[in-house]
Amino acid sequence: MNTIRKNLFPVLAALIWGTAFVAQSVGAGYVPPFAFNTVRSLIAAAALLLAAFLFSKVRKEPLLPPRTQRKDLLLGGFCCGAILTVASGLQQAGLSQTSAGKAGFITALYIVLVPVFGIFLKKRAPFTVWIAVLIAAVGLYFLCVKERFAIEKSDLLILLCAVAFACHILTIDHFTAKVDGVRLSCLQFFVVAILSGLFTAFFEQPVWSNFQYCIGPLLYAGIFSSGIAYTLQIIAQRGANPTVVSLLLSLESVFSVLAGALLLGDRLTGRELFGCLLMLAAVVFAQLAPLDRHSKKV
Template identity: 45%
Template sequence: MNRRSRRKVLGFCMLFLTAAIWGLAFIAQRDGADYLGPFSFMAARNWISLAAMSPLSFLLYRKNLRQRDGAGRGREGLLALFAGGAACGFFLCMGGAAQQYALPMSTAAKAGFISALYVVWVPLLGLFLFRKKEGMRTWIGTGLSIVGLYLLCMKEGLRLGMGDLMLLLCAFLYAMQIICVEHFIRKAEGIYLALLQILASAFLSTILMFLLERPTASDFWAALPSLLYVGIFSGAAGYTMQIMAQAYVDSTIASLILSLESVFSAVFGFLLLGQSLSGREILGCAFMLAAILFSQLPGIGTKEELSSAG
């Protein structure tokens, strides 16, 4: 197995592990929401992530310099690094806050599946922002996601609850974060991009915490177990592995693997919290998972897609 193949296999493994970590994070985030507001929770988890990432980022960066072609060095790379860190950090902060706000009003399974609609948003945003022609699979995935959302969320007429709307906003913001990563990872050093997006998210969430919320020291102490998990594993490890893997794995395949966080969230919600879904909600989850698969699997729809897949 050559070096390129080994890197690709390593990228697959990192993405699968990231999906599992993020799926379990729904449990920790929901517990933390009992004590802290969304921006207070985001601020604390981000600063913990920075503390965990700083020494590791330095070591991985030195190793990366020996293995890669020097991408991210020079003035252009430096500008891309800071611009990418700011953009990715903004969407990461706001998406995480929207999700954190919604979690007390939802189950881990529902939150995981609706949040995973970012893989439907990614090709749609690519179509409208960059004129990327996705073909029939995008529209099939969108239609399936609408059906799934209806079955999962709308129990009393055509009405979405506030929690469901915030999760949809979260999916949109996370899609923008993935698009930003895909754009800037080609120009900036991945390890430092991961570090700077967390730094930007930490500063923004801290400012909004002081403006909008009034947490106490006892609130942070009560939420500490949840904060340590999401800060170290979901934040420091998860987002670093995502950015590193996207340098070696095609973005379509990466999004598909990461979308498995929705499956992990449902499994962990059942095993750890005893949360169950009705038959209607399970059917809705199935439609939404099908939407994720249709939106990301290549070779479905047009002749262009079939030829490009070959």
């Protein structure tokens, strides 16, 4: 069961994120990024609060966590939420100045940054996982980058976004063993909603009547992309190697391309197909690593 949780849940999260691209693109046409993130995060937090309430009834336990967990829950929710707010904001800012393909490639470089940062946290990934990460990085390049690749100033925002997402994964890795995953995810999105709301108030001027045109995208992004997918990530990371989880989450790029081909009629090029195959090969290769134990101490 643990193996299924650690491997299937991140893939399901990646599938949801990959297919959510259309919904988020539609929403971006009507609502500024932080305003969109504010509403979707409120929807996610409300859905997760309801889920936590129902789980507490089924388990016949109080909704609030034990006193011994509350400090870790509050700290974890704030840290994860703050980092996720920064990552999302940097990504949106960079997307306005660079191509989506290049942004997707640079963002997904968190699969390389997670094991690198893990070294400084006195954790290490197995050698086979390092090889898988390198294969996946090459696959991402073929999958996402369609034109000549040149680093521009705007790409630094996306690179900082990748750093933030890597920090988010490692922060979840730190707190997920201490607190309940659904509660942590719920609090995380309350923090994202509050911080994004502040950014909206100071830096954006949304046309509130436009929200009626993207109710569907907001609900999908809020309930599925935020509420369900990020919670699956948190639950999957309990006791799992964060590098392997990040590798599985990066399949979002593959699912995004496949969803475009199946749902929107986009044509899959040979370059993209080769990238997909490399990504899938990397995931299979990563399974050669001992997945049933946590990152080893150096």
